[in-house]
Amino acid sequence: MIRSPRGVEDILPSQVSQYQWIEKEASSLFSLYGYEEVRTPIFERAELFLRSLGEETDAGKQMYIFQDKKGRRLALRPEATAPVVRAYLQHNLYGKTREWRVYYLGSMFRYERPQAGRYREFRQIGIEAIGEGSPYLDVEIIEMAHQFFKRVGLDKVELQLNSIGCRKCRPFYEEKLKEYLKKNMDRLCPTCQRRYQYNVLRVLDCKNENCQLVIREAPWIGEYLCEDCSSHFQSVKEGLKALGIKFQINPHLVRGLDYYTRTIFEIISPVLGAQNAICSGGRYDDLIEELGGPSVPAMGFAMGVERVLLALREEKKGIPYKRLPLIYIATLGREGWRAGYELANLLRLKEIRVQLNTSKRKLSSQLSFAAKRGIRWVMILGEEEVKKRRVILRDMNSGTQKELEWEKLEENIEEIKS
């Protein structure tokens, strides 16, 4: 048997309705804030990601890169921010719109070892707002993310916030941090000793206990922010407080990439395992320039749909929106089936979901099938009913049933629908 590749999964019908529900909630909420959907390609020139992520990071290794028939290097998108920015530049939206607000939803691909909440194909829903540098935007975006989780009924979420400064002040901080860590190098785990070389900030969120002890005494970025970054951060915090949104300052919250500036945030779900971030976002005032565009500030976030669903399941939250048939028509004999077909069509014209029996099974088996599928209403059509031009309507919940004339079906349907 050929199975699906590692780390990718089929989404079966019962799951699909959950995804659709999340997508619907997100898109309707985001549009309330002025965001419109954008769809970018599933694959891009690999350079787009390699440039935005930085060539030297090993993010390149975690990408699905392949060559097309002309030998071009392409990559399945591992995230959507760079493609959205690419589209923004390619269509010269700078100058055409002062602020571009878009959301996207779709599959992303990363070649990683799968674990709880981490897959090789996963879906993200995210937004990007390009063109505005004010902290009010940061506040509104975080509020919107917060609002989303409220909407879908996820109660146990924690908002973590930090500022990682800008090109002016961060290098100075990194220097100070390195200075400090160098003195304590022998107390750091081997991984952190490597991180010290290629990504110092990552030392801050190491899980190792000994490293934590060292980090506790480490210099704090808050003290090294330049005046602009500091007041920006201050405004964001004040704004969130004013809106009554709870957050924790997490000085260890960092980003691995250089293009992030100032505000970064993460929403985590404590009911999840090691991969517990369900939404992560931040300001990236330098990315557009790095991709060859003008210097334009921007901010966005992305939510992991699978993780949100996992968290909902952990919190035992029911997920609505199941498109089961409302009615199952059980039929007996050829005449029964023909009559069933007529009735089914009639009902479908009224936008009622009907599943018609197509088997030659006996009645008890048909009823049991409907019950197992969770279909509440069953119509029974046998020889007798056809003769009388009637149908038995059975309520599988209560086990009661009554006989209806075909001509009077419509009146009763309204009752069923509600």
Next chain:
RNA sequence: GUGAGCGUAGCUCAGCUGGUUAGAGCACUGGACUGUGGAUCCAGUUGUCGGGGGUUCGAAUCCCCUCGCUCACCCCA
């Protein structure tokens, strides 16, 4: 990329330190109930014991390799 745990029927699992024909429950199918689901009872079907190799008279069981699943590390755009 590293590590740990696990792969036996459609599902959940049992199978003791190697021993003959590999089991249970659930599910499924049929019947008791010739046209009424969920309950009960009876009967029946179900397996490359993940795959390959090795040790052995004999392997689901022990050893090696491999594939897959799960979780963690790593990474986390």
